[in-house]
Amino acid sequence: MIGIQQLHLLQQVVDYIEEHIKDEIDPEKLAKMSGYSPYHFYRVFQKLTGYTLMDYVVKRKLQYALYELVNGKKIIQIALDYGFETHAGFTKAFKKCLGSPPSLYKIHCPKSLPQKLDLFRIHQKNTGGIVMQPMIVKRQSFTVVGKTFEINMGNISFTRDAPVIWDQEGLTDGSIERFLYKSLAPKKHGEYCINLSPSKVEDKFIYLFAVDLDKDTSVPDGLTLLQIPPATYAVFRTPLVKVEKFVSAIKGTWDYILEDWFPQSFYEVDEESFDFEYYDEHCHYWDYNKIYMEIHIPIKERG
DSSP states (O other), X not given: OOOHHHXXXXXXXXXXXXXXXXXXXXXXXXXHHXXXXXXXXXXXXXXXXXXXXXXXHHHHHHHHHHHHHHTTOOHHHHHHHTTOSSHHHHHHHHHHHHSSOHHHHGGGSOSSOOOOOXXXXXXXXXXXXXXXXXXXXXXXOEEEEEEEEEEEOSSOOSGXXXXXXXXXXXXXXXXXXXXXXXXXXXXXXXXXXXEOOOTTOOSEEEEEEEEEOOTTOOOOTTOEEEEXXXXXXXXXXXXXXXXXXXXXXXXXXXXXXXXXXXXXXXXXXXXXXXXEEEEOGGGOTTTOSSBOOEEEXXXXXXX
């Protein structure tokens, strides 16, 4: 259990990293600042943030570097500013941490500075770690098909408002998922959980559990087909957690998105499309020690 005093000391460390993001970070100096031995400090830091200390420092440097890249600064200058000795070294670190080269990633990056991290709020939301900046992705129209569930609930606005759907028959035992894959055989593995409730409907929640519909695939009776319009999405990953913390990580990530990220960003929700949760093989706890899922929210720049 992490106490208030620990959070306060670690917040000082996180603030120091932010203030010296272009400098070389000395791990032992940070441990001394926290009042712990280096060994204990590294363990507590990883437990709270979900990242090893230096992995966090590198990822944070790259987030700030991305902001400068999006705003027109040359890669070689950014690399030198953030302590990478060469263009190649910067690109290698970038690909290792974020999975793609900076030239590709820059078109998928938020235009605003990374939000200042508040460890007290993160701990309160019980996400299991820090939610990093989202990818910004443009998607063409695509079609999904699945089973709808209608639930009587109040004050429904976002998918995150209805965790009760997982108690519905067919979802908890996996029978709906198995039926969809057997009858539709989609080429791409992954399930969409989509809120279909109109914003003016406050007492009902209509939830679609779906998979991709490939071209020329016939749809069995009793299923709902939905065409998702073209949209730009902010794509968030939940922190990597063990399965017993997965539900709280999803809820905490939703809270972070709506309470922290949106108010500080240049974006608002695009209500012409659908927000959805996306689950692929990375949430298979029987294959992975720690798991995550994605939350996709249609966005547009604030007018």
